Amino acid sequence: MNSVLQCLSNTRALHDYILRDEYSADINTTTSSMKGALIRAFATLMSDLWKKTDQADVVLTTAPFKSQIQRFAPRFMGYQQQDAQEFLRYLLEGLHEDVNRVTSRPRPITTDIDDSLSTSQQSMEAWKRFLRLENSKFVDLFVGQLKSTLRCTVCGHASVTFDPFWDLSLPIPSKTGQVRLQACFDLFTKEEVLDGDEKPTCAKCQKRQRCTKGFSIQKFPRILVVHLKRFSPQERFRGKLGCAVDFPVSGLDLSPYSAGQGPCKYNLYGVANHSGTLFSGHYTAYCQHPLSGDWYEYNDSRVRPISSRTVSSSEAYVLFFELAGSSHC
Known part of the structure; x- marks a missing residue:
């Protein structure tokens, strides 16, 4: 929880939204299960973090905030080990719900998107349908859109679907040694063949055919959260992948x-690190100060300056990137 909160605290656009009190006007008291209690607790913690940083050795308690997040997601009751990416997902979902601009639920649209539309029109229609239900500052910042293409190997017909994402969970192509982050993206977007029992029904052939399926990113979010899948469910004893994933601090090019x-292009500003095993471990955070640009390590109650050169390590688990100013993706 601490490592994720530090990364969010150093997210410049979120910092401004909370500390300028812009969130207050957005609080949703009708469809939100927490009626604003979660974002208020989050905002109190954020403003305390930033207002009390001029005092040396101030340590804040997260207890009031924790009591609200566990009301929203009871799985976080108690103090057993939890997963940082899972916590982040629940937290963003709860904060989004508290400031969702959709204050009364419209009737869902159940019809399929017309596949005679151009790909970009289908993408825009899918995004519009998503925003009918989910529309907040958190969506503005964190949500992107994934394009999935299913191509029939017999007739060549391609059907596309578009899905929103809050983060990207990337597979790691190696158990040990070192790989580049781009290799994880390569594996994530690599076409897979669906054959045998996995054969889907081709919309054009009207029967089950051998197909290929691949992902690409249709809409990149302003804040891109990348989760490195270090815990392998395929492993018999669910071992942790200790491979060092090398990522740039600035200028990560995701155009391919x-x-x-x-x-x-994206610039890194936050990393949640996990040391230890699946069953016991410790989280720390590396974050870039949104105003000074300096890097710091956050380790429970201790904070110390670090060099940007030490940020990439084999313990990196969740990466936070911000879209670079000149990007048009």
Whole structure:
């Protein structure tokens, strides 16, 4: 929880939204299960973090905030080991719900998107349908859109679907040694063949055919959260992958994975690290100060300056990137 909160605290656009009190006007008291209690507790903690940083050795308690997040997601009751990416997902979902601009639930649209529309029109229609139900500052910042293409190997017909994502969970192609982050994106977007029992029904052939399926990113979010899948469910004893994933601190180019056009570069500003095993471990955070640009390590109640050169390590687990200023993706 601490490591995730530090990464969110150093998210510049979120910092401004909370500390300028812009969130207050957005609080949703009708469809939100928490009626604003979660974002208020989060905002109190954030403002205390930033207002009390001029005092040396101040340590804040997260207890009031923790009591609200466990009301929203009871799985976080108690103090057993939990997963940082899972916590982040629940937290963003709860904060989003508290400031969702959709204050009364519209009737769902159950019809399929017309596949005679162009790909970009289908993408826009899917995004519009998502925003009918989920629309907040958190969606503005964190949500992107994934494009999935299913192509029949017999007739060549391609059907596309578009899904929103809050983060990307990337497989790691190696158990040990060192790989580049791009290799994880390569594996994530690599086409897979669906054959045998996995054969889908081709919309054009009207029968089950051998197909290929691949992902690309249709809409990149302003804040891209990347989760490295270090815990392998395929392993008999669910071992942790200790492979070092090398990622740049600035200028990560994701254009090769884009379904659209234009340059697409990201700069790193936060890392949640996990040391230890699946059953016992410890989380720390590396974050770049949104105003000074300096890097710090957050380790429970201790904070110390670090060099940006030490940020990439074999313990990196959840990465936070911000879209670079000149990108058009």
